Amino acid sequence: MREDFKEILRLVRPGARVLDVGCADGSLLELLIREKGVDGQGLELSPAGVSACLARGLAVVQGDADHDLDDFPSRAFDYAILSDTLQSMRDPKHVLSELLRIAGRAVVSLPNFGHWRVRLSLLFRGRMPETPALPEPWWSTPNIHLCTLADFTDLCRALDLRIDACAALSAGRPARPIAPERALENWRSEQALFLLSRRVEPERGAVQRDLFGEPLTTPAVASRPRRRTSDTRAARARPG
């Protein structure tokens, strides 16, 4: 299973209403429905993807985040998921804002342009980076709005969004919870997954949980990076 899918699966509340924006063939939605009993809906641009979703019995609307999020009513979902796509949107700021109008929480993953490989590629080779997270050459990449972790956290602040949790992702390795504001993480993280919500009064009695289902003591940012030990791994296995 893809590492980002594992993370998303861990953080989505059972039985929640989920919109997967750019749901491709619907494999994540299917996983969420099977494992978490969510009420899922997909948004997908490619006809092949839409057909595949329908064949899986998923509800899917053909469209893309740039144009069609406006059609969904406010607060129609508990979670809106946008995986590795924000950087290819025409208006990422609007899309991000729309995700959190439609859903109470957004799960957004994106490549980090501040990663050391990217920086070194520019610094020493003087060329646009081609890395595992950004494999396409500049002239064919769909990524037109790349950003670093620092840029993204700035945008969240500007939109008055709260980062409930953040984890660094890299291919084949388990996710690592991080504090995205830390300069070091901006060097180290190849990709990051954010759990976002609007900065509003937290629901009374509701316990804020991080990506790993653990109660958050400070509501602002995910807890300090933790060392992976067998203890924390066991704690993570608890259902969120």
Added chain:
Amino acid sequence: MTTVAEAATFDDASGGGTLKFPETRPLRLDSGAALAPLEVAYKTYGRLNTEKSNAILVCHALTGDQHAASRHPMTGKPGWWDRVIGPGLPLDPERYFIICSNVIGGCMGSTGPASIDPATGLTYALSFPVITIADMVRAQAMLIDALGIDSLFAVIGGSMGGMQVLQWAADFPEKLFSAVCIGAAARHSAQNIAFHEVGRQAIMADPDWRSGAYEQAGVRPEKGLAVARMAAHITYLSEAALQRKFGRELQRDGLSWGFDADFQVESYLRHQGTSFVDRFDANSYLYITRALDYFDLAASHGGVLAQAFARARHVRFCVLSFSSDWLYSTAESRNIVRALSAAGCRASFVEIETDKGHDAFFLDEPQLDTTLRGFFASAANLRGL
């Protein structure tokens, strides 16, 4: 339901027939009038299972009829949807019990303006009451009741059939499990009404129309009806499809320097017109186009389309449009999907890429087949079929 079943008589229960509702079971119309006695002509394909859970109602378009997958008795042509209904096809009669009925106001056996008015013993003609899409659906619901079916596995239709699907979701959601609306709209636009008005005026301008009483006079307004069909037919095709099919190709070598059908497209349209009058009634055309023009699902639900679907949250919807359909465009379908989302309904939407225009819904469109197959397979799974 039992009373209806008792009151109704079948002349052919297996593959369809005409269901006759007596005077005591009138169809109440939106206009305030009532229609009695009422006849509903229908065809069925496949068998109803013992749980009565595999019934699919197919709603036909403006000039369609109940012969969705069987040879047309007048033209001898294959059914209008035999590409979709049949063994191994998305609507498989070996799996589903498929019902298609002629709409009221039609001219293929259901009560319409060409039926005999019991009050006068003459054809209704213009004394037939104006009907609506909701009236058509109410008559279908009477048929479904009479067939002993409490819940339809699916209701499906394209164009006007799609509007009936939406009306079903608004009026009888408790009888639906799933609904498929293809190339339709939730209301008739000014342009839609305008084209229909051209058609109606063509019919009424024909001296043989005789204010609708042509039957008694022993004539038929064939020229007017043919022109109506020609104008409408253009709206069913895209410019690209017309260009691809005909371009500026001529019928014969050289121009006639007159007003014969020089161009192939002219000849094609003339053929469409003349073959149509053999199978369709001019007054039916007036009544059904009127029903379409009156259709505005939002208006009948406080101006909010989502309100129409408020009771249909359990229904699985699939909305399909065609990229080159300018009669009922993708924007209209998106409008329906938006309302379904707002109402909290589970809706899927696909725009099928094609240059065939509005008529694509009964032409060879592999993506339509795959979409329908996927949707029905998963819905059937959930329904335990």
